[in-house]
Amino acid sequence: MKHIKLNIRTKTQNYSMIIGSDLTKKISKILNNNSITFKNCLLVVDNNIPSGKILEIKKSLKNKKIFSLLIKAKENNKNIKSVNKILKILLEKNFSREDCLISIGGGITGDIAGFAASQFKRGLKFINIPTTLLAQVDSSVGGKTGVNTKYGKNLIGSFYQPNLVISDIEFLKTLPKREIICGYGEILKHSLIANRKFYYYLTKNCKKILQLSTPYIDNSIYESCKIKKEIVEKDERESGLRKVLNFGHTFAHAYEASLNYSRKLNHGEAVILGMNTALNFCFDNKLIKKRDYESIMNHIINTKLPSSLKKFFKKKDAHRILSFMLSDKKNRSNQISLVLLKKIGIPVINKEYSKDKILKFLKKELSN
Numbered sequence: 516m517k518h519i520k521l522n523i524r525t526k527t528q529n530y531s532m533i534i535g536s537d538l539t540k541k542i543s544k545i546l547n548n549n550s551i552t553f554k555n556c557l558l559v560v561d562n563n564i565p566s567g568k569i570l571e572i573k574k575s576l577k578n579k580k581i582f583s584l585l586i587k588a589k590e591n592n593k594n595i596k597s598v599n600k601i602l603k604i605l606l607e608k609n610f611s612r613e614d615c616l617i618s619i620g621g622g623i624t625g626d627i628a629g630f631a632a633s634q635f636k637r638g639l640k641f642i643n644i645p646t647t648l649l650a651q652v653d654s655s656v657g658g659k660t661g662v663n664t665k666y667g668k669n670l671i672g673s674f675y676q677p678n679l680v681i682s683d684i685e686f687l688k689t690l691p692k693r694e695i696i697c698g699y700g701e702i703l704k705h706s707l708i709a710n711r712k713f714y715y716y717l718t719k720n721c722k723k724i725l726q727l728s729t730p731y732i733d734n735s736i737y738e739s740c741k742i743k744k745e746i747v748e749k750d751e752r753e754s755g756l757r758k759v760l761n762f763g764h765t766f767a768h769a770y771e772a773s774l775n776y777s778r779k780l781n782h783g784e785a786v787i788l789g790m791n792t793a794l795n796f797c798f799d800n801k802l803i804k805k806r807d808y809e810s811i812m813n814h815i816i817n818t819k820l821p822s823s824l825k826k827f828f829k830k831k832d833a834h835r836i837l838s839f840m841l842s843d844k845k846n847r848s849n850q851i852s853l854v855l856l857k858k859i860g861i862p863v864i865n866k867e868y869s870k871d872k873i874l875k876f877l878k879k880e881l882s883n
């Protein structure tokens with residue numbers, strides 16, 4: 516299949532996202548076509564990427580001086596220590612701002628590398644080559660970078676748009692099924708917050724998408740990125756509209772933090788559970804119509820997305836989850852701000868609720 520190009524225009528950077536198969540062999544050509552030049556590059560590579568793919572990339576960049584750093588993609592490694600490792604190499608090898616940092620990995624690698632790029636000499640060229648479905652449909656678009664601290668997730672970071680994103684679908688062939696499900700969760704989120712027609716496309720074709728069949732997987736990546744692109748272009752720094760992308764995330768980040776970012780529940784799964792909780796909250800508070808609510812819940816069951824909080828938490832964990840929700844960046848004073856859904860395709864932002872109300876609801880969710 517021919518590749519698809521999506522142009523993203525923000526106040527700080529215009530860049531392209533190229534989506535297709537076998538793109539790693541053509542990187543040099545893609546760089547030329549997009550007028551991206553540099554002499555030195557540091558590849559920050561997720562250590563689970565097959566070595567054959569990395570060799571292809573290195574071959575395609577043969578006229579550049581290449582340095583590499585392997586990263587273990589774990590939430591506990593998504594910290595300032597990993598950023599420092601990257602910065603140390605850039606300094607030791609005397610990189611200039613005209614050189615380039617290239618991330619090859621999922622959202623964890625991309626968030627760490629993107630943040631390092633934003634900090635080095637106030638901004639180094641940055642190319643993102645996302646290798647998970649979640650990174651291809653979500654984290655590689657929009658320029659959010661950052662790392663976790665013991666106080667919560669992504670609390671240190673920056674908005675830093677890449678110079679180019681290359682999404683090669685071939686990477687997905689070695690991705691564990693669990694990670695495909697996580698990426699599908701973000702695709703579903705995009706449909707729910709922005710496009711009812713795309714949601715129906717997903718309900719019709721979900722099996723083929725999850726099997727990575729062309730053109731369903733390509734179309735879903737494209738549509739998903741298009742939704743995110745349109746939101747980010749209007750609100751790059753999340754002062755309003757962009758908040759819709761956090762649908763399910765206030766609960767999700769608290770679930771991840773409560774479990775100390777353990778691999779038992781990874782980010783994508785937490786987001787799916789968080790959307791589930793947010794939908795139950797919408798239904799309990801009569802925000803969403805029964806027909807839409809039931810349709811989404813059936814879709815979650817049909818696609819076998821994670822739906823049981825009880826597997827991870829007991830009723831007594833409600834207090835711990837709430838404490839992490841209270842430290843969310845989006846909150847003001849003691850109120851908890853949620854992104855909710857009125858209808859499929861129609862979100863509402865800045866809905867604020869007291870901590871007592873959320874605690875009561877969480878206790879009910881965890882005992883159901």
Ligand SMILES: NC(=O)c1ccc[n+]([C@@H]2O[C@H](COP(=O)([O-])OP(=O)(O)OC[C@H]3O[C@@H](n4cnc5c(N)ncnc54)[C@H](O)[C@@H]3O)[C@@H](O)[C@H]2O)c1
Nearest residue numbers: 563588621622623624646647649650654659686689690782
């Ligand atoms: N910046 C943003 O806008 C944004 C948006 C959403 C999520 N995120 C962040 O992204 C992170 C989650 O990203 P993720 O789901 O991609 O997880 P990840 O980076 O942890 O990757 C998931 C797993 O897949 C492995 N992997 C990656 N590519 C592979 C491949 N091609 N073949 C085999 N294995 C492969 C990794 O080693 C890891 O074990 C979270 O930290 C989240 O906060 C950021």
